[in-house]
C-alpha cells in the first residue's frame with residue numbers, strides 16, 4: 342500500500358449471550374433443536390403478544406460493559422429497528438439506539454509489539470433473527486424455509502471507535518474481546534458457530550489527515566483469519582482505487598472466503614432507513630447503581646490481569662503467558678498443575694506443546710473432556726524430574742496417557758519403562774553389592790574414588806541395567822561416608 346495512506350478501521354461485534362432463555366420470552370436458546378420447536382407467540386411476532394426483558398441478559402451486558410471500562414447508562418431504552426426480511430416476523434427488531442446500555446469504554450490491545458488503547462463507542466443489547474434455510478444453492482433454490490429457534494436469542498453488540506489502523510490490530514482487538522467475553526462466561530466465543538460475529542468499517546485517508554475517507558462495510562467474516570484477510574484485501578483494493586483516481590463507493594461488501602475477495606452486497610442507494618423509535622411495549626430500563634456495583638464486585642480476573650500475574654508469579658515469557666491465558670479453562674489447567682510442580686516454565690512447555698498438540702482445541706469443552714487431568718501431568722513431570730524415566734520416554738508415555746486416561750506411573754510400571762526399579766529393590770541391590778564387595782568399600786574409604794564407579798557398575802549389573810545411575814549414585818552416597 343502507498344505509505345502515505347493510513348487505514349481507519351472500526352469493528353462491530355455481535356456476541357450471542359449464554360442465557361438459558363431468549364431476550365424477550367421464556368423460550369430455550371439451546372442450539373441444534375429441531376426447527377421451530379423453541380418458539381412462542383412473542384418470538385414469532387404474533388399480534389398482541391408482549392415482550393418481557395430477560396434480566397440475566399442485562400446482567401451479562403453490564404458485566405461486559407464494566408470489563409471494558411464503559412459507563413453504564415442508568416436510564417436506557419429499547420427501540421424498534423424497522424426493516425422487512427422473512428427471518429423476522431415482526432418486521433422490526435427490538436434493539437437499542439439513542440440510549441444504549443453502556444458507552445465510552447476502551448480495550449487495550451497489543452499488535453506488532455506496540456500497545457494501543459482502542460475506544461469502545463457503545464455496547465447495546467438486541468434480539469437475534471431467525472434463520473433462512475434455502476433448498477439447494479441460494480440462486481437455484483426452489484423454496485426457502487424459516488427456522489425461528491434463533492429468533493429472539495439475546496445478542497450484545499459492541500461497537501469500537503474507528504481507532505484500529507491495520508488488519509493485525511483488528512485481529513488483536515477481536516482476540517482480546519473474545520477472551521474477555523469467554524472469561525466473563527457471557528458468550529462461548531465460537532466464531533464458526535456464529536456465537537461471535539464481526540462486521541468491519543474501513544476507509545483509507547492520507548496519513549495525518551483529520552477527515553475520514555469514504556467507508557465500506559464488510560460482512561460475513563466468521564473467523565480471525567477471515568477478518569484479517571478481508572481487511573487486507575479491502576485495504577489493497579481501496580488503495581489501488583485511490584491511486585488511480587477511482588471513486589470509492591460507500592457500500593456494504595461481503596467477504597467471499599473461497600475466492601478471497603470482497604464483493605458488493607448493497608450500495609448506499611439501498612441503505613435502510615430503519616425509522617427507529619422507542620419500543621412502546623417495554624418501559625425504559627432503570628439500572629440501579631447498587632446492582633451495577635454488585636456486578637462490578639463480582640467480576641473475575643480478566644485476561645490482561647491474568648497474563649501479567651502469570652508473568653510475575655511463574656516467571657513466564659509474555660508469549661507463553663499470552664497463549665496460556667487466551668482461554669480461562671487452559672489457564673486454570675496450567676495453574677492447577679503449576680501449583681503442584683516447582684518448575685512452572687516446564688509445566689507451561691508441556692501444556693503448550695504436548696497437551697495442545699493432542700487436544701482438539703483450547704476451549705472449555707476441549708479442556709473439560711481432556712483425558713489427562715493436571716495431577717496426571719504433574720505425575721509425569723515428577724517421574725522425569727526424579728530420574729525414573731527419560732524426557733524422551735516421557736513423550737511416548739504422555740501420548741499413552743492421553744489415549745487411555747491412565748496415570749504415568751501406571752503406564753511406566755506396566756510397560757517396564759522405568760529407569761530405576763522400585764526404590765526398595767534398588768536399596769536392596771545397593772546393600773547386596775556393598776556387602777559382597779566389602780574390600781572395594783574399604784578401598785573407597787581409604788580414598789580410592791574410582792571404587793565408587795565400580796560399585797555403581799555392580800548395582801547396574803544386578804538390576805539388568807534398568808537402574809538410573811543418578812539414583813544409584815544417590816543411594817550409594819547415603820550409605821558411604823563422605824570422602
Ligand SMILES: [Zn+2]
Nearest residue numbers: 366368381384
Ligand atoms: Zn419465544
